[in-house]
Amino acid sequence: MSSDNPKRKLFSHFAALARVLGNEHRLELLELLAQGAQPVEVLTARTGISFANVSQHLQQLRKAGLVTGGRRGKNIVYRLQDGPVVEAVSALRALAEHNMAEVRDVVARYFDEIDSLEPVGAGELLSRLESDSVTLLDVRPADEFRSGHIPQARNITLAALEGRISELPEGREIIAYCRGPYCVLSFQAVEALRARGFAVRRFKEGFPEWKAAGYPVETA
Amino acid sequence: MSSDNPKRKLFSHFAALARVLGNEHRLELLELLAQGAQPVEVLTARTGISFANVSQHLQQLRKAGLVTGGRRGKNIVYRLQDGPVVEAVSALRALAEHNMAEVRDVVARYFDEIDSLEPVGAGELLSRLESDSVTLLDVRPADEFRSGHIPQARNITLAALEGRISELPEGREIIAYCRGPYCVLSFQAVEALRARGFAVRRFKEGFPEWKAAGYPVETA
DNA sequence: AGTACATTCAATAATTCTCTTGAATGATCC
DNA sequence: GGATCATTCAAGAGAATTATTGAATGTACT
Secondary structure, three states, X not given: OOOOHHHXXXXXXXXXXXXXXXXXXXXXXXXXXXXXXXXXXXXXXXXXXOHHHHHHHHHHHHHOOOEEXXXXXXXXXXXXXXXXXXXXXXXXXHHHHHHOHXXXXXXXXHHHHHOOOOOEOHHHHHHHHHOOOOEEEEXXXXXXXXXXXXXXXXXXXXXXXXXXXXXXXXXXXXXXEOOOOOOHHHHHHHHHHHHXXXXXXXXXXXXXXXXXXXXXXXXX | OOOOHHHHHHXXXXXXXXXXXXXXXXXXXXXXXXXXXXXXXXXXXXXXOOHHHHHHHHHHHHHOOOEEEEEEOOEEEEEEXXXXXXXXXXXXXXXXXXXXXXXXXXXXXXXXXXOOOOOEOHHHHHHHHHOOOOEEEEOOOHHHHHOOEOOOOEXXXXXXXXXXXXXXXXXXXXXXXXXXXXXXXXXXXXXXXXXXXXXXXXXXXXXXXXXXXXXXXEOO
């Protein structure tokens, strides 16, 4: 009834946007791009999705205005478009965690089991950094670290962690972070470091959420 | 790579949830349910979608944990499940408005044209209500008003507005609101009242957003 | 108990989405 | 200028999604 033509049109656009978010590969691509711009090649390698398929997904993301692609040398580099992309995905995640029984199950069974300690929120992390009372560990790949990270963070890839463990000061709490709240890297880092007797907690979110919330970011 | 089994599983759930949001009819049903619980019958009438189809969409929403359905007398009444449903849809809308060119077009062409005045935000509305310096008009159907509205609001349906226009005090600003930011009812009310010389503005959002933000709500 | 009513279920056709394959484009490098 | 490389395009098979129809369920009313 009431033949709301323009509202209907808007809702259909909103739905189309939700469908763009409604694919696990595209969500993963968005997560990667939220760490920093990347050429298609790297996205292919890092996700394990086939080349042409990544390209097609990127195209859908671009058509929806979520990413932009530009040529840099031989590669076409995609980056997140300005706008509340991270926020929208976070809202989706929050809804899923709250309302979907299966999601609560996976989180409880898998993640809470590895790390039962309460993770550190952004506000607390910031004040701990300001008082210099904590060592912050970024376990993402080096290029993602380079294109943006939380100030004072040290970048030690998970693969390199075993070998460089002596670089970490003892007797000081370590906080580890990663791409997002369920990035497995930081969970594994926490597990590995705890086994060596370090006091480690995870940052509750990841770099993109930190940045989207307006906290300071360092590039180098 | 990195075979993130549990993260992949979560992402696939997030994507599934996004797909549930990725249908205009379901978005519309959610908007209606955000006004208050309704039996399938009313949802059918109010959306114009066929009966069986509404039922199937509701089932998908229920399976995703976004709504619950319970029998009340002869009817089965659906209501929004607890959780950040309104917030997620709002985030989706914000993203669409910011990043999708087509959405910006529709908004500019259609909505901004009818009402070029800056709408009133929630904070301002609250303080205007507290100082009793404004008449608040709820143009939704009576049953939606009854199951929850902004305090001090008067309910005059759009259809009844012409006939009851004398009830509105003159020389006092009117603020109209509705189901959500793009609910056409409030735009039409604004248009009709302005034609009669009233000073009218719209509330920027709708009742569900007001409620979800934690502002006071009246039921009667 | 039986009828009426609101809703769901089941089956189907039409449409859309996804991935794969192989060819096409377009920039770089020698 | 030709070879090479990264990416996109185009086509097609397979799967999922959607709306419609008509039957099935289960509660309420008399």
